[in-house]
Amino acid sequence: DGGITQSPKYLFRKEGQNVTLSCEQNLNHDAMYWYRQDPGQGLRLIYYSQIVNDFQKGDIAEGYSVSREKKESFPLTVTSAQKNPTAFYLCASSGPGQHSSREQFFGPGTRLTVL
Amino acid sequence: KQEVTQIPAALSVPEGENLVLNCSFTDSAIYNLQWFRQDPGKGLTSLLLIQSSQREQTSGRLNASLDKSSGRSTLYIAASQPGDSATYLCAVRSNTGTASKLTFGTGTRLQVTL
Numbered sequence: 001d002g003g004i005t006q007s008p009k010y011l012f013r014k015e016g017q018n019v020t021l022s023c024e025q026n027l028n029h030d031a032m033y034w035y036r037q038d039p040g041q042g043l044r045l046i047y048y049s050q051i052v053n054d055f056q057k058g059d060i061a062e063g064y065s066v067s068r069e070k071k072e073s074f075p076l077t078v079t080s081a082q083k084n085p086t087a088f089y090l091c092a093s094s095g096p097g098q099h100s101s102r103e104q105f106f107g108p109g110t111r112l113t114v115l
Numbered sequence: 116k117q118e119v120t121q122i123p124a125a126l127s128v129p130e131g132e133n134l135v136l137n138c139s140f141t142d143s144a145i146y147n148l149q150w151f152r153q154d155p156g157k158g159l160t161s162l163l164l165i166q167s168s169q170r171e172q173t174s175g176r177l178n179a180s181l182d183k184s185s186g187r188s189t190l191y192i193a194a195s196q197p198g199d200s201a202t203y204l205c206a207v208r209s210n211t212g213t214a215s216k217l218t219f220g221t222g223t224r225l226q227v228t229l
Contacts, residue, residue, distance in 0.1 A: 004158075006158075031215055033215075040221065041221060042119065042204070042218075042219035042220055042221045042222070043159075043204075043206075043217075043219040044219075045216060045217070048215075048216065058216070088156075090158055090159065092159075094215050102146075102147075102208065102215035103147075103149060103161055103164045104149065104161065104206075104215065104217060105161060106151075106158040106159040106160070106161075107158050108157060108158040109156075109157065109158045111156070
């Protein structure tokens, strides 16, 4: 089955810890995205990547880091510099092709809670 | 800066009713508009995507329309069912730059009652 997987489903972080959220896709999509969802707010873009070994900051990148070493994988690290990391994190992908509709497809999400 | 608004924030209807969800955006220079469904604690499921050159898209009981000049889109759900209960999100892809960056509304939470 083609799709996007995220792990873990639930993640608990202590103050001062870095944690990494996994996102994998087997849709052969070239672009991948990370969003954060908070109650009462729309999804906000953290980072996105158009191709392997390249990524750009979104609207709320501070306190987060990413890597894109493989087309299929786009892990997100929530660092200790992120002051309010408790949220629902969603990974998405789109593609292929520069002139495609770039319809975005989403994974099931990871709920991160700071203890 | 693109802003997306969805009204109403919540809606409760009896089963079988036809309903319309509204989405408005401030900058009409868009590439496409996408409607999503989100169940509690789950990811987003893409329902329909409308290109800027299109007026509407249909999938089963769902019909989405786009009026780019007025900055509006509607999602029409025919013969609603309890299984349609979810939050519906619209998102706009603006055609500035090369990235497929979406701006999301805050959603309409729909409850279909028996």
